[in-house]
Amino acid sequence: MTTIYDIAKETGYSAPTVSKALNGSPEVSERTRERIVDAAKRMGYTPNAMAKALSTKKSYLIGIIYDDLYMLRGMEHPLFAGIIDAFKSRIEVAGYELIFLSRQLGPRKLNYLDHARMRHIDGVYIVNTSLGDTGMDELVAGDLPCVSANDPFPGVPRVVSENYQGARTAVAALCDMGHRRIAHLSGPITEKSPAGLERRSGYLDELSARGIKAEPELTVECAYWHAEAGRQAMNALLDSGASPSAVFAACDTIAYGAMAAARDRGLSVPGDISFVGFDDYEVSAYLTPSLTTIRQDRVRLGTEAAELMLRILSGEDIRPESVPRVATQLIARDSAASL
Amino acid sequence: MTTIYDIAKETGYSAPTVSKALNGSPEVSERTRERIVDAAKRMGYTPNAMAKALSTKKSYLIGIIYDDLYMLRGMEHPLFAGIIDAFKSRIEVAGYELIFLSRQLGPRKLNYLDHARMRHIDGVYIVNTSLGDTGMDELVAGDLPCVSANDPFPGVPRVVSENYQGARTAVAALCDMGHRRIAHLSGPITEKSPAGLERRSGYLDELSARGIKAEPELTVECAYWHAEAGRQAMNALLDSGASPSAVFAACDTIAYGAMAAARDRGLSVPGDISFVGFDDYEVSAYLTPSLTTIRQDRVRLGTEAAELMLRILSGEDIRPESVPRVATQLIARDSAASL
DNA sequence: CTGAAAGCGCTTACAG
DNA sequence: CTGAAAGCGCTTACAG
Numbered sequence: 001m002t003t004i005y006d007i008a009k010e011t012g013y014s015a016p017t018v019s020k021a022l023n024g025s026p027e028v029s030e031r032t033r034e035r036i037v038d039a040a041k042r043m044g045y046t047p048n049a050m051a052k053a054l055s056t057k058k059s060y061l062i063g064i065i066y067d068d069l070y071m072l073r074g075m076e077h078p079l080f081a082g083i084i085d086a087f088k089s090r091i092e093v094a095g096y097e098l099i100f101l102s103r104q105l106g107p108r109k110l111n112y113l114d115h116a117r118m119r120h121i122d123g124v125y126i127v128n129t130s131l132g133d134t135g136m137d138e139l140v141a142g143d144l145p146c147v148s149a150n151d152p153f154p155g156v157p158r159v160v161s162e163n164y165q166g167a168r169t170a171v172a173a174l175c176d177m178g179h180r181r182i183a184h185l186s187g188p189i190t191e192k193s194p195a196g197l198e199r200r201s202g203y204l205d206e207l208s209a210r211g212i213k214a215e216p217e218l219t220v221e222c223a224y225w226h227a228e229a230g231r232q233a234m235n236a237l238l239d240s241g242a243s244p245s246a247v248f249a250a251c252d253t254i255a256y257g258a259m260a261a262a263r264d265r266g267l268s269v270p271g272d273i274s275f276v277g278f279d280d281y282e283v284s285a286y287l288t289p290s291l292t293t294i295r296q297d298r299v300r301l302g303t304e305a306a307e308l309m310l311r312i313l314s315g316e317d318i319r320p321e322s323v324p325r326v327a328t329q330l331i332a333r334d335s336a337a338s339l
Numbered sequence: 340m341t342t343i344y345d346i347a348k349e350t351g352y353s354a355p356t357v358s359k360a361l362n363g364s365p366e367v368s369e370r371t372r373e374r375i376v377d378a379a380k381r382m383g384y385t386p387n388a389m390a391k392a393l394s395t396k397k398s399y400l401i402g403i404i405y406d407d408l409y410m411l412r413g414m415e416h417p418l419f420a421g422i423i424d425a426f427k428s429r430i431e432v433a434g435y436e437l438i439f440l441s442r443q444l445g446p447r448k449l450n451y452l453d454h455a456r457m458r459h460i461d462g463v464y465i466v467n468t469s470l471g472d473t474g475m476d477e478l479v480a481g482d483l484p485c486v487s488a489n490d491p492f493p494g495v496p497r498v499v500s501e502n503y504q505g506a507r508t509a510v511a512a513l514c515d516m517g518h519r520r521i522a523h524l525s526g527p528i529t530e531k532s533p534a535g536l537e538r539r540s541g542y543l544d545e546l547s548a549r550g551i552k553a554e555p556e557l558t559v560e561c562a563y564w565h566a567e568a569g570r571q572a573m574n575a576l577l578d579s580g581a582s583p584s585a586v587f588a589a590c591d592t593i594a595y596g597a598m599a600a601a602r603d604r605g606l607s608v609p610g611d612i613s614f615v616g617f618d619d620y621e622v623s624a625y626l627t628p629s630l631t632t633i634r635q636d637r638v639r640l641g642t643e644a645a646e647l648m649l650r651i652l653s654g655e656d657i658r659p660e661s662v663p664r665v666a667t668q669l670i671a672r673d674s675a676a677s678l
Numbered sequence: 679c680t681g682a683a684a685g686c687g688c689t690t691a692c693a694g
Numbered sequence: 695c696t697g698a699a700a701g702c703g704c705t706t707a708c709a710g
Contacts, residue, residue: 001456003687014697019689029695046456050393051687054702059389061438081420088439095445097458099400099438100427106434117340117385119436227625256625263627281622286566286595288602288627342703353681358705368679390703393686 002043011039022047053120062091062309063101063121065112067130078281079296080127083149086302087125094310096122103133111135116144123309125149126156145312147305151193157312157320159305163195166294166328167202167248168209170276173292173330174246175210178339179274182207183218183244185233185254187225196221199250199278217242222254230257238265245339246274252281252293259287259335270337280331289334300326341382350378361386392459401430401648402440402460404451406469417620418635419466422488425641426464433649435461442472450474455483462648464488465495484651486644490532496651496659498644502534505633505667506541506587507548509615512631512669513585514549517678518613521546522557522583524572524593526564535560538589538617556581561593569596577604584678585613591620591632598626598674609676619670628673639665 004018011018013036020028021036022045039045053059064084088098099119101112113135116124123145129136140146140153148158174182184203187196200219207214220237222229230249234257237244249255255277259269267273269289277284280295304326312318343357350357352375359367360375361384378384392398403423427437438458440451452474455463462484468475479485479492487497513521523542526535539558546553559576561568569588573596576583588594594616598608606612608628616623619634643665651657 001687005687015687016689016698017696019687020696023689027695032695046453048393048459048687049457050389050398050459051702052689054387054389054393054687054704055689057702077420078417081416088441092441092443093445097438097441097444099436102427102431102436104431105436106432114385118388120387120389227621231625253622256622259627260625260629269627282566283592283595283620283622286570286599288598288608290599340703344703354703355682355705356680358703359680362705366679371679387703390686391705393688393703394705396686 001048002045003048004045007036007039007043007045010043011035057120059120059122060096061099061119061121062096063112063116063119063124064098064127065101065124065129065133066127067103067133077128079279079298080149082298083302083305084125084127086299087149087306088302090303090306091309094306098125103135111138113139113142113144123147123313125305125309126151126153145309147309147312149301149305150195155320157308157318157323159301159308159323160195160325161296161301161328162325163198163328164202164205165325166278166296167199168206169328169330170248170278170294171203171206172210173332174248174274174276174336175206175212177246177274177336179246180212181215181218181242181244182212182246182248183220183237183242185230185237185247185249185258186219186221187250187254188223189221196250203248215242218244222250225251225253227253227257227260230254231261232257234258234261238262244273246276246336249275249277252277252279252284252291255284255291255293255335256287259291270335274336276336278328284331285333287335292333292336293331295329295331297326297328340387341384342387343384346375346378346382346384349382350374396459398459398461399435400438400458400460401435402451402455402458402463403437403466404440404463404468404472405466406442406472416467418618418637419488421637422641422644423464423466425638426488426645427641429642429645430648433645435652437464442474450477452478452481452483462486462652464644464648465490465492484648486648486651488640488644489534494659496647496657496662498640498647498662499534499664500635500640501664501667502537503541503544504664505617505635506538507545508667508669509587509617509633510542510545511549512671513587513613513615513675514545514551516585516613516675518585519551520554520557520581520583521551521585521587522559522576522581524569524576524586524588524597525558525560526589526593527562528560535589542587554581557583561589564590564592566592566596566599569593570600571596573597573600577601583612585615585675588614588616591616591618591623591630594623594630594632594674595626598630609674613675615675617667623670624672626674631672631675632670634668634670636665636667 004015007018008015021033101115126148146156148156186200189196220233222233277291277293280293284291343354346357347354360372440454465487479495485495487495525539528535559572561572616630616632619632623630
C-alpha cells in the first residue's frame with residue numbers, strides 16, 4: 001500500500017503538501033498539485049480511510065439499524081430493503097458509506113450507541129427496531145444525527161408515507177365501488193409504531209365521512225405485519241359471523257394471508273369479497289387476482305431520508321414536524337370490484 | 340470520548356498496560372486487569388475501532404457486494420436479503436461487521452478493490468454483481484479473502500444451492516404426478532452466472548432419465564429472473580402452440596409471472612396446467628393456488644458462507660471445489676397436481 | 679508484570 | 695506556496 005509519504009519521497013514534496021494537493025486544497029500551486037496527483041495515480045495510491053477518520057474525526061460512515069423482530073423476517077422485508085437501497089444510492093454520492101449497526105460484536109453484547117461510538121459513525125439511519133432494543137433512548141438523546149424510516153423517536157425526524165391519507169384513499173376506492181360493509185385488518189396497534197394506528201384512523205374517518213357507521217367487529221388487529229397473521233385475522237373475522245363485502249388490509253402481506261383464508265373458505269375474490277392492500281410489493285401484481293393496493297414510494301422514502309440526513313450532517317437544524325410525508329398512490333388491479 | 344490515556348491517568352498505569360489489560364493479554368496481573376477494567380467501565384470507555392485498525396492493520400470489516408442489474412431490484416430480492424441476514428448474524432458473533440462496498444463514493448467513481456483497500460476491509464462477501472461490474476477480476480485476483488453467494492470467480496469458494504439436483508427433484512415430482520409434457524422457463528443462460536444452466540441441465544437430465552424426450556420448444560429462456568420475464572416467456576410458450584401440462588419455472592418470481600399469464604388466458608392452475616417454482620419465497624405459500632416449489636435454505640446459505648469466510652480469515656486454505664452445495668427441499672403445495 | 683519509545687497514515691495549525 | 699511539528703487513539707516490540 002502506498003502512502004502519502006511514498007508520494008512525498010517520489011515527488012520531493014512533504015507529506016502535508018501531498019495531503020493538501022490530494023484533497024484539493026487551494027493553498028497549493030497548480031503545478032505542484034498536478035505533479036502530486038500524477039504520482040499518486042501512477043503509484044496506485046488509495047487513501048487510508050481509517051487514518052483519515054482518526055485525524056479528522058469524521059468517518060463518512062452511516063450506521064443502519066435494522067432489527068426486526070416485529071416483521072419476523074429481517075431484511076427480506078421488501079419495503080425496507082427497497083428503502084435502504086434508495087438511501088444508499090443517494091448517500092454514497094455524497095461520499096458516505098453504509099455499515100450495519102449491531103448489538104452483538106464478538107463475545108460481548110453492546111448497544112447501538114456503543115457500536116456507533118466505536119466506529120465513529122457520523123449518523124444513524126433507524127430503519128427498524130425491535131421492541132426489545134434497549135439503548136435507543138440513549139442513542140437518540142445523544143448528538144448523533146439520526147433519521148428514522150418508520151417509528152418515531154423524540155427529536156428524530158422521520159421520512160414516512162402518508163399512512164392516514166393512503167388509508168382514506170383505499171377505503172374511498174371501495175366505497176366508490178359501492179361497498180358499505182368494509183372490514184379492516186389492521187396492523188399492530190401501538191403508539192411506538194403508529195403506522196397501524198394511522199391507517200386505522202384513515203379507515204374509520206373515511207367511513208364516517210361517508211356516513212357509514214363503523215362496526216367494531218369489522219376491525220380485527222393483526223399481531224404482526226405478516227401473512228400468517230392476516231390469515232388468522234381473516235379467519236377470526238369470518239368466524240365471528242361478520243360478512244364484509246370488502247376488506248382493507250393494513251399491508252400487502254396481511255392481504256396475502258387474508259385472501260388465502262378467503263379462498264380456503266371457498267369465497268371468490270373479488271366476486272364474493274374485495275380486497276385492498278397497502279405497500280404494493282412486486283408480487284402483488286402477479287397474485288390471482290392481482291392485488292389492488294396503496295403504493296408506498298420506496299425510492300422517494302429512501303432518497304428523501306438520505307437528503308434529510310445530508311442536511312443534518314451539514315449542520316442544518318431540522319424540526320421533526322417540518323418533514324413532509326411521502327405521498328402514496330392507489331394502484332387499481334383486480335382484487336377489488338364493484339358490488 | 341474517554342481514551343486509554345484517560346484510563347491510564349485515572350489508574351496510574353501506562354497506556355500500553357491499559358491496552359493489554361483491556362485486550363485480555365495474559366502478561367498483565369489479575370489485580371491490574373481488574374482495576375483497569377473497572378475504571379474503563381466506570382468511565383464509559385469505548386475503544387476506537389479506527390485507531391485499533393490503523394495500528395493492527397485489521398479492520399474487522401467485511402465488505403459486501405450487492406449490485407444487481409440482473410435481478411432488477413437490488414436488495415428487495417428476498418433470496419439474497421435473507422442470505423445476507425444469516426451471514427450477518429453469524430459473522431458478527433466473531434466480531435466482524437458488514438459494510439456495503441460501492442463503486443461510487445462522492446464525486447469519483449471507484450472500483451470495489453479500491454474501496455476495499457480504502458477501508459482496509461478484511462474480506463468480501465460477493466453476493467451479486469451486475470454484468471457491467473468492472474474490476475471484479477482484480478478484486479478476486481488479489482489476496483483479499485472472498486466468498487461468493489452466487490456467481491463463480493476464479494479461486495473464490497462459493498456457497499450455493501444444489502441447483503442441478505433441485506431441478507431434478509422438481510421435474511421428478513411432476514413426472515411422478517403423471518406429467519410428460521413438461522415445459523421449462525429457464526433463467527438467463529450464461530456461463531458467468533450458471534444457476535440457470537444448472538437448473539436447465541437438471542430439467543433435461545431428469546426427463547431423459549425417465550425416458551422422456553425433451554422437446555426444444557418446451558424450453559423458453561427468460562431474459563431476467565423476474566416475474567415480467569416469466570409472463571413473457573409463458574406467453575411465448577403458449578403462443579408457439581406448445582401445450583405443456585406442467586411448467587417448471589427456474590425461480591418463484593418467474594413462476595408468478597407465468598401463472599399470471601396462464602390465468603389471463605383462462606387456464607386454471609393446476610386443473611389445466613401445473614407449476615413448480617424454485618426458491619420458496621414467503622408469499623409463494625399465499626398465492627392462489629399456493630406454489631409448489633424447491634426451497635433454497637437461505638439461513639444455511641448465509642451461515643455457511645460466514646463460516647467459510649471465518650475459516651479463510653483464520654488462515655485456512657480452502658479449495659473452492661471442496662465446498663459442498665447446500666441441499667434444497669421440495670415444498671409440495673397446490674399449484675402442481677396429478678394429471 | 680510494567681512502561682518508554684516508536685509507529686500505523688493521515689491532517690491541522692503554525693511558521694516561514 | 696511549502697514544510698516541521700504535533701496529534702488522532704491505539705498496539706507492538708523491546709527493555710527492565
